Amino acid sequence: MISKIIGVIGTGNMGGAIIDGLMSRGIISPDNLLLTNRDIDKANMFYDKYKTSVMDAEEVIERSDIILIAVKPKDIDSLVPILARYNDKVIISVLAGITIEYFRNHLDASIQVARVMPNIPSTISKGVISISYSENISDESREVVDTIFSSIGEVYHIEERMINISTGLSGSSPAYMFLIVDAIAKVGIDYGMDRSTALNMVIDTMIGSAMFMRDYTEIEADTLVSKVTSPGGTTIEGLRVLDEKNILSGISSAIKSVIEKSFSMERKD
Ligand SMILES: NC(=O)c1ccc[n+]([C@@H]2O[C@H](COP(=O)([O-])OP(=O)(O)OC[C@H]3O[C@@H](n4cnc5c(N)ncnc54)[C@H](OP(=O)(O)O)[C@@H]3O)[C@@H](O)[C@H]2O)c1
Numbered sequence: 546m547i548s549k550i551i552g553v554i555g556t557g558n559m560g561g562a563i564i565d566g567l568m569s570r571g572i573i574s575p576d577n578l579l580l581t582n583r584d585i586d587k588a589n590m591f592y593d594k595y596k597t598s599v600m601d602a603e604e605v606i607e608r609s610d611i612i613l614i615a616v617k618p619k620d621i622d623s624l625v626p627i628l629a630r631y632n633d634k635v636i637i638s639v640l641a642g643i644t645i646e647y648f649r650n651h652l653d654a655s656i657q658v659a660r661v662m663p664n665i666p667s668t669i670s671k672g673v674i675s676i677s678y679s680e681n682i683s684d685e686s687r688e689v690v691d692t693i694f695s696s697i698g699e700v701y702h703i704e705e706r707m708i709n710i711s712t713g714l715s716g717s718s719p720a721y722m723f724l725i726v727d728a729i730a731k732v733g734i735d736y737g738m739d740r741s742t743a744l745n746m747v748i749d750t751m752i753g754s755a756m757f758m759r760d761y762t763e764i765e766a767d768t769l770v771s772k773v774t775s776p777g778g779t780t781i782e783g784l785r786v787l788d789e790k791n792i793l794s795g796i797s798s799a800i801k802s803v804i805e806k807s808f809s810m811e812r813k814d
Contacts, residue, residue: 547573549689552609554602554624556582556591559639560615562668566696568595569670581605583620606631611689613637618812625651632656635686637693639663641712642810645679645705650814657682659690662708663697664715672698675711709807713800721799726751 551573553560564580567573568591578597581604582588588599606612606627611634614621618640628636632653638660645658658679666672674694678687694700703711726747733743761769774780787793 546571547577547689547692549610550577550579550608551689551693552579552581552605552612553615554581554605554612555615555617555620556580556588557615558665558668559663560613561587561591562663562672562697563613563615563693564591564595564597566667566670567693568597570696572692572696579605579609583616603627606634609634611635611637611686613639613693615639618642618810621647628652635659635682635689637661637690641716642807642812644811644813645677646813649679655681657686659686660705660708661690661694662711662716663694665719667697670697673701673711673715674698675701675703675708675715677703677705677708709804709811712807713804717803718800721796722751 547567551567553564556564560580560582564578567578568575575595575597578595580588580591580597580599581602585599591597592599600608602624612628614624614636616624621638621640621643628634629652632655635657636648636652636659638648638658639662641662643660645660648656648658656679659682660677662675663672664674667674672694674697676690676694678690682690691700701711726744730740730743730747733746734740738746758766758769770780770784774784
């Protein structure tokens with residue numbers, strides 16, 4: 546159970562997912578979770594659900610030990626003047642592209658910061674959450690941050706220079722996974738299978754394949770592929786077309802472009 550006071554600024558998709566994760570697992574008392582949102586009705590929904598406290602941003606910041614910022618990156622500048630008045634707080638930021646240095650430059654050089662990159666399955670507690678800490682973070686703060694994000698998925702501790710890489714690997718990649726599943730299922734539909742059967746068949750195949758791969762992470766993907774292929778068979782025919790159409794190198798290029806874009810959007814000032 547977290548005994549610190551946690552303030553959440555921005556109760557949209559990601560802020561809301563974290564609130565749901567914390568409350569549904571009983572990790573924090575509702576009295577210790579303070580919420581604010583620009584449209585306050587969106588924060589009041591969580592009062593209705595969990596009886597968490599809702600107040601304006603200044604009061605949340607003043608009363609919290611740890612401040613979780615979950616607004617869009619473009620909205621951070623408007624919060625800086627208020628945050629700067631209370632520079633003894635621990636900051637958790639899930640904002641894409643906003644660096645630890647940004648907070649040190651705008652708030653205080655000694656501020657403790659956790660920069661976090663969650664992904665959309667976090668909203669159903671199946672997320673991948675990459676976390677990098679400012680080097681001065683205390684063990685106590687680190688433990689609280691880890692507890693918060695373990696409630697919505699698998700936590701990976703990485704150096705900050707790897708955060709943009711994680712955006713490519715786990716932050717943006719659910720979008721491509723959705724499209725790959727959809728493209729495969731649509732073929733089934735084209736051949737007359739009903740949508741629900743086709744979609745669920747492919748989703749279950751993706752989940753099962755991922756779990757299979759996790760059991761054999763020491764084995765190269767080519768060896769796993771060889772378990773599904775035989776000369777002159779069906780799978781090898783599909784592999785031939787994947788190769789002919791350069792699909793896999795296209796996917797690699799897409800992920801590289803996400804990473805390059807993330808670096809280009811990064812803000813230190
Ligand atoms: N969604 C994802 O998959 C994902 C993945 C990784 C990282 N993130 C990061 O998570 C952050 C939030 O994304 P999201 O998808 O949750 O966006 P969202 O649903 O739009 O939520 C942002 C919330 O912040 C509120 N807000 C904006 N300015 C505010 C202010 N000054 N004070 C209080 N509340 C304010 C907005 O209120 P209003 O609705 O009233 O404007 C909105 O409810 C982003 O920085 C994004 O980079 C998201």
